[in-house]
Amino acid sequence: xxxxxxxxxxxxxxxxxxxxxxFAALSAKTPIEPFQIERRAPRPNxxxxxILYCGVCHSDIHQARDEWGGSIFPMVPGHEIVGxxxxxxxxxxxxxxxxLAGVGCMVDSCRVCxxxxxxxxxxxxxxxxxxxxxxxxxxxxxxxxxxxxxIVVDENYVLHISDKLDLAATAPLLCAGITTYSPLxxxxxxxxxxxGVMGLGGLGHMGLKFGHAFGAHVVQFTTxxxxxxxxxxxxxxxxxxxxxxxxxASHAGTFDFIxxxxxxxxxxxxxxxxxxxxxxxxMVGAPDEPLSVxxxxxxxxxxxxxxxGIGGIAETQEMLDFCAEHGIVSDIExxxxxxxxxxxARMLRNDVKYRFVIDTNSLKSGAVQG
Amino acid sequence: xxxxxxxxxxxxxxxxxxxxxxFAALSAKTPIEPFQIERRAPRPNxxxxxILYCGVCHSDIHQARDEWGGSIFPMVPGHEIVGxxxxxxxxxxxxxxxxLAGVGCMVDSCRVCxxxxxxxxxxxxxxxxxxxxxxxxxxxxxxxxxxxxxIVVDENYVLHISDKLDLAATAPLLCAGITTYSPLxxxxxxxxxxxGVMGLGGLGHMGLKFGHAFGAHVVQFTTxxxxxxxxxxxxxxxxxxxxxxxxxASHAGTFDFIxxxxxxxxxxxxxxxxxxxxxxxxMVGAPDEPLSVxxxxxxxxxxxxxxxGIGGIAETQEMLDFCAEHGIVSDIExxxxxxxxxxxARMLRNDVKYRFVIDTNSLKSGAVQG
Numbered sequence: 001x002x003x004x005x006x007x008x009x010x011x012x013x014x015x016x017x018x019x020x021x022x023f024a025a026l027s028a029k030t031p032i033e034p035f036q037i038e039r040r041a042p043r044p045n046x047x048x049x050x051i052l053y054c055g056v057c058h059s060d061i062h063q064a065r066d067e068w069g070g071s072i073f074p075m076v077p078g079h080e081i082v083g084x085x086x087x088x089x090x091x092x093x094x095x096x097x098x099x100l101a102g103v104g105c106m107v108d109s110c111r112v113c114x115x116x117x118x119x120x121x122x123x124x125x126x127x128x129x130x131x132x133x134x135x136x137x138x139x140x141x142x143x144x145x146x147x148x149x150x151i152v153v154d155e156n157y158v159l160h161i162s163d164k165l166d167l168a169a170t171a172p173l174l175c176a177g178i179t180t181y182s183p184l185x186x187x188x189x190x191x192x193x194x195x196g197v198m199g200l201g202g203l204g205h206m207g208l209k210f211g212h213a214f215g216a217h218v219v220q221f222t223t224x225x226x227x228x229x230x231x232x233x234x235x236x237x238x239x240x241x242x243x244x245x246x247x248x249a250s251h252a253g254t255f256d257f258i259x260x261x262x263x264x265x266x267x268x269x270x271x272x273x274x275x276x277x278x279x280x281x282x283m284v285g286a287p288d289e290p291l292s293v294x295x296x297x298x299x300x301x302x303x304x305x306x307x308x309g310i311g312g313i314a315e316t317q318e319m320l321d322f323c324a325e326h327g328i329v330s331d332i333e334x335x336x337x338x339x340x341x342x343x344x345a346r347m348l349r350n351d352v353k354y355r356f357v358i359d360t361n362s363l364k365s366g367a368v369q370g
Numbered sequence: 371x372x373x374x375x376x377x378x379x380x381x382x383x384x385x386x387x388x389x390x391x392x393f394a395a396l397s398a399k400t401p402i403e404p405f406q407i408e409r410r411a412p413r414p415n416x417x418x419x420x421i422l423y424c425g426v427c428h429s430d431i432h433q434a435r436d437e438w439g440g441s442i443f444p445m446v447p448g449h450e451i452v453g454x455x456x457x458x459x460x461x462x463x464x465x466x467x468x469x470l471a472g473v474g475c476m477v478d479s480c481r482v483c484x485x486x487x488x489x490x491x492x493x494x495x496x497x498x499x500x501x502x503x504x505x506x507x508x509x510x511x512x513x514x515x516x517x518x519x520x521i522v523v524d525e526n527y528v529l530h531i532s533d534k535l536d537l538a539a540t541a542p543l544l545c546a547g548i549t550t551y552s553p554l555x556x557x558x559x560x561x562x563x564x565x566g567v568m569g570l571g572g573l574g575h576m577g578l579k580f581g582h583a584f585g586a587h588v589v590q591f592t593t594x595x596x597x598x599x600x601x602x603x604x605x606x607x608x609x610x611x612x613x614x615x616x617x618x619a620s621h622a623g624t625f626d627f628i629x630x631x632x633x634x635x636x637x638x639x640x641x642x643x644x645x646x647x648x649x650x651x652x653m654v655g656a657p658d659e660p661l662s663v664x665x666x667x668x669x670x671x672x673x674x675x676x677x678x679g680i681g682g683i684a685e686t687q688e689m690l691d692f693c694a695e696h697g698i699v700s701d702i703e704x705x706x707x708x709x710x711x712x713x714x715a716r717m718l719r720n721d722v723k724y725r726f727v728i729d730t731n732s733l734k735s736g737a738v739q740g
Contacts, residue, residue: 115647123647123671125623186672253495277485277493283665290639290662295653298677301493302556305675307668
């Protein structure tokens with residue numbers, strides 16, 4: 001077990017920072033490549049985690065390529081992290097060495113703003129939560145994500161992971177899972193409700209699983225006949241071919257909630273017309289171009305176009321516990337880190353069912369092979 | 371009192387249709403001009419009303435000029451109608467001759483769909499409510515609005531009007547009033563909430579009055595220094611000059627609800643960033659171009675862009691009763707019908723405080739002067 005500092009935030013000689021193998025984007029225009037980072041020695045409230053698996057999120061690509069602006073390079077992406085605790089700081093009460101642990105999209109927040117107090121740390125306004133990568137912490141240090149062998153995180157932003165579930169398939173729950181779970185819970189999508197899911201990727205397939213588990217009548221929208229069988233296997237009660245105007249029209253005014261997981265620019269107008277009174281179309285994908293919204297589609301049914309970002313720490317734990325209880329994980333394809341650039345290319349072609357997960361053993365044994 | 375038909379929907383010889391002076395748009399490209407219409411003889415459930423005043427709504431212009439498409443010509447606009455009951459059908463229980471009465475944006479709906487049953491007839495889905503003008507009723511007859519001397523409407527779509535209030539200034543409550551009252555009530559905008567109002571016209575000034583009456587902290591957005599004093603007089607606690615980036619930034623993340631009453635194409639992105647977590651920006655104006663909505667503004671605070679259309683009949687009565695109790699009416703400028711085209715031109719220049727109301731006496735005495 002690592003010795004920890006006597007004074008919060010101060011590193012001692014007995015707990016030096018750790019050189020850690022990672023993969024990073026050195027610029028917006030270069031591929032992800034081997035890189036060495038330093039992880040801080042655990043402070044009293046810190047948990048040090050040996051990373052076992054890290055999911056690959058579409059936002060990794062957006063940020064590594066600076067498509068949202070403001071990216072910080074070098075960047076070590078990855079915010080769907082599952083691992084095992086290697087050591088804890090002196091003040092840590094929630095974890096001990098050997099525990100399974102997860103880290104999602106954020107590693108800290110102000111803890112005093114209204115949103116933090118409400119357990120909605122993802123909406124921290126002071127000025128915003130410290131994200132797991134491509135962010136700066138309270139000390140101004142750049143954060144590095146899960147494309148690496150270890151990470152050190154304040155215990156309050158670390159999740160407990162059940163040993164009942166496949167660990168690699170659990171990793172994507174930390175972002176894709178909570179991002180779809182949270183809005184379905186917030187808007188009470190369950191029995192007696194009709195839920196639509198737009199997009200059948202990392203987020204979409206989790207939306208199907210949760211919607212089904214919550215008892216909603218779940219409709220998958222897709223442009224592709226080839227996805228019908230898969231969507232039904234994942235929990236869809238119906239599949240609508242969204243390019244078929246007659247099929248779309250037959251569902252007009254019937255949806256309580258539509259979860260839009262599409263992160264490429266796309267049209268939402270046709271879907272707004274499928275909402276019933278007080279229906280909500282909620283964006284969880286993040287297209288980098290503004291949406292075009294015809295106002296009459298909202299006025300005519302008191303509809304809302306909403307957005308939702310991940311979920312709070314307590315809700316993320318609730319989601320993980322729900323998944324453990326109901327046997328819900330992501331459908332994944334495991335890759336060694338050396339295939340990350342190929343994985344990005346395949347994700348952009350929607351050629352993955354449904355989430356790539358990095359086996360970080362590949363990083364430990366040969367990071368320089370990349 | 372008019373004799374009514376023995377059989378519902380059937381007119382008898384003793385109650386002929388009535389020739390009624392009106393003003394109409396004969397095409398999208400011609401001014402509003404004198405026109406003669408026929409009002410049906412009252413059926414058993416009908417109330418015949420002598421129109422005293424009719425407010426002039428921005429949507430009158432949109433529809434008279436076919437800017438939303440699908441306009442039916444000749445068109446007699448007007449859906450902010452206050453008058454006095456001249457006769458009632460045999461089955462009418464809620465009104466009697468001599469009563470004050472109001473008619474708003476709709477004169478019928480299916481009465482059996484989920485929305486009608488819920489008292490939200492404005493969202494009738496079977497296929498939609500019969501609007502007061504520019505619509506077709508269940509028999510396929512075109513409806514004609516309040517730019518006329520009388521109207522015949524089923525009693526279930528007629529409102530009681532208090533004699534406590536100025537009648538001309540009450541007319542705009544039937545559309546501008548309920549359109550702003552309903553979303554503020556639906557989203558519980560009251561004490562402890564911060565409300566923003568975009569636009570200071572017919573709708574906006576009613577939003578200020580209701581927001582103030584409900585106890586919210588009310589902020590008017592305007593581009594014009596000259597409107598500050600007026601907005602404060604109408605109920606604004608603060609006025610923000612929306613073109614002043616520093617002023618806007620100082621309100622970032624603080625609004626529970628923003629009521630957007632602007633019916634011209636405009637930018638909403640800057641306002642979405644002023645919402646706090648779970649905040650709602652609600653459109654009640656109806657720009658004829660789609661809005662451009664940056665998704666991150668929604669995701670970062672679980673915000674919603676919503677729309678709301680008028681209100682149900684019961685809620686409209688509730689609003690009218692609230693106004694009578696609290697002494698709330700519209701600020702108006704009265705005009706004879708012969709000035710309607712000039713009024714339209716002035717509305718398009720925002721040159722009215724804050725609603726034109728037609729005195730239909732002008733129509734009775736000299737419709738052909740137009």
